[in-house]
Amino acid sequence: MTAPDRPGGEDRALADDVAAAVLGVPGVAGLHAGLFGEVATYLPGRRVRGVRVGPEDDAVAVHVVVEWDAPVPATVDAIRTAVAGLVAGTVHVTVEDVAAPGEAATTRRNS
Template structure:
């Protein structure tokens, strides 16, 4: 993660732009072994929209940050723990984790 991204997540008093914060959250969440990928929702509507770009799976609302994910099979074994880990990675402030799906292609198989 870049220094700028780390500052965006640290809540160190500076006010990052939404794109910087969304990208930092994306990078932190995707680094977790419980997360297979971010989800933009059934219709692709969950995203942070930026000029000429978008960050799927991350949305800022007045109630906090929404993080929409697809879990790995390992993450699905303990969904509450995985959601807590994701929320801490996306921190600080209110984070609402939405588990959209579980990647089942590896369940029951030696990966």
């Protein structure tokens, strides 16, 4: 899936842009790759975990860990808003986990 203003093959930049936008949302502790690491955009030599951008449709999937005290519905709405300007299609957000109080976000690493 590529945004309308991006030339073909730019899933790499789009996945990175989506990840950065999501991590910038208050209440997001990190990205989550799913139970078996299946939620990712695979790129040459690396992958962007927690973001699935693919050529099959216009949807983008984002899986996150939210902070303990973050209101989940409001955080999900903020994620959709942050990503909506980057993609042409639907933004699917899945909350995979909630970080324990005081837990450092180790899921922020994307590669």
